[in-house]
Amino acid sequence: MKALVLVPAYNESARIARVLAGIRAAVPQAALLVVDDGSADDTAAVARAAGARVVRLPFNLGAGVAAQTGYKLAVREGYDCVVQLDADGQHEPADIPALLGVIARGEADVAIGSRFLGGSTAYRAGAVRRLGMGLFGLLAWLLTGIRFSDVTSGFRAFSGDVVRFVATEWYPTDYADADVLITLRRAGFRLRDVPVRMYPRAGGRSMHAGLRPVYYVFKMLLSVALAPVRRNGDRAERIVRWRS
Amino acid sequence: MAELTLHQTVFALITSLAAFVFVLDLVRRRRLREEYSWLWLLTAGAMVLLVVWYRLLILITQLVGAVTPLNTLLLCAVLFLFAIAVHYSMIISRLTVQVKTLAQELALLSARVERQE
Structure with missing residues (x-):
């Protein structure tokens, strides 16, 4: 299986080298791609020095767009599987084979790394964050009938079909988690939670800072509420029809 | 409901015609x-129409x-202002997607070029 490890990164030069070394140790045979989301620091140079292939966006477009740039590359170069994790060290690279394995064995089309399954206790979320995650989990459950244990997880693996789907234009240009899972479920893909380890940030700025959580909650509520009745663009819908 | 006075009619007509011509000139x-x-021309045109055909405005009022x-x-x-503002938001949304796609294409292309050099 031709697997691509995708690491979207924004101003992570202080933390990304360790993450990339961890990925190399965990999956030495997989291709490693860093999408630099218009960083102001030398994230791209650090990533290149660590042996990763780097694609640089000309300006900052957000984590969702950076990730999608990687999906587009994966589609063009014929990868069968994309594993995605954060550049800030929150996700444990040693858990990549667990996610890859689910896709490789054909057990699911989407493997979502969940920090709340199994023995993972290192992650401590604040009360507001837990409330938000609980709310979106509940909404996703109501709309799809699936209990996602970690709807905001950015640690996930997609099969080739899913990558072709998320590389199309319906994919949101900003925060993309619960609504993406719901749309993927509705498109007929099989989703599966996989226990992974996650750690608190080792420093730097979370993308959930300032007033952005307010917009995040608004966007997710609207997007989750509309996901079942939304048009997903011609190309994405063709892929869905072709699958069913 | 009284008719417009000649004074009011002339002023309203000049204003709305000026708006119409201004938009046309921008296009020119x-x-x-x-x-x-088109939405601006529609607005200015409706203004002219309502001044010239004041009975229509009274009819709509009733x-x-x-x-x-x-x-x-x-x-x-x-x-009309609401329609124009929403129209702009739609245009901005479309432009956002186009800019995003262009930036992604540029990033992927330059990565490919760098590889070949």
Whole structure:
């Protein structure tokens, strides 16, 4: 299986080298791609020095767009599987084979790394964050009938079909988690939670800072509420029809 | 509901005609693209129409149950501004997607070029 490890990164030069070394140790045979989301620091140079292939966006477009740039590359170069994790060290690279394995064995089309399954206790979320995650989990459950244990997880693996789907234009240009899972479920893909380890940030700025959580909650509520009745663009819908 | 005085008619006509000509001139000088001008031309055109055919405004006022023609005019103005603002948001949304796609294509292309060098 031709697997691509995708690491979207924004101003992570202080933390990304360790993450990339961890990925190399965990999956030495997989291709490693860093999408630099218009960083102001030398994230791209650090990533290149660590042996990763780097694609640089000309300006900052957000984590969702950076990730999608990687999906587009994966589609063009014929990868069968994309594993995605954060550049800030929150996700444990040693858990990549667990996610890859689910896709490789054909057990699911989407493997979502969940920090709340199994023995993972290192992650401590604040009360507001837990409330938000609980709310979106509940909404996703109501709309799809699936209990996602970690709807905001950015640690996930997609099969080739899913990558072709998320590389199309319906994919949101900003925060993309619960609504993406719901749309993927509705498109007929099989989703599966996989226990992974996650750690608190080792420093730097979370993308959930300032007033952005307010917009995040608004966007997710609207997007989750509309996901079942939304048009997903011609190309994405063709892929869905072709699958069913 | 009284008719407009000649004074009012002349002033209103000049204002709305000026608005119409202003938008047309922007299109003529290529400062405004045709595709974004139609809503403005519609607004200015409606203003001219209502001044010339004041009975229509009174008719609409009775139809929507407004108290005076002025209320109807204000309502129309707010609705037109709303339509124009939403129209812009739609254009911005489309441009956002286009800019995003272009940036991604540029990033992927330059990565490919760098590889070949």
